[in-house]
Amino acid sequence: MPLSVGRLVLDEDLSNVSLYGLLERKYSVQFTTGRRSIEAGLASETMAKALQVLPGAPLLILRSLAFDDAGNPLERFAGFHRGDLSRFLVNIYRHPPTE
DSSP states (O other): OOHHHHGGGTTSOOTTSOHHHHHHHHHOOOOOEEEEEEEEEEOOHHHHHHHTSOTTOEEEEEEEEEEOTTSOEEEEEEEEEETTSOOOOOOOOOOOOOO
């Protein structure tokens, strides 16, 4: 997150709230677009320990980048998931082109 956005949530309890929802409701930070990818990867020793798998075990890696309406990046993350315990649900919405 850029410092200007991240500093807003430094003292917030994020354990049971939506980060995007909090930023939009409380701070008027609007996320408008994003890009996510899901790819296969292998667990490093550190990641294997955290996920309780063997080093080199297959993982699913979710990477995300979100933008505001001006195209500025607001948030990015990478999540590492065990393939045997994960499921991703993807909703697709098509908006007809506007002319």
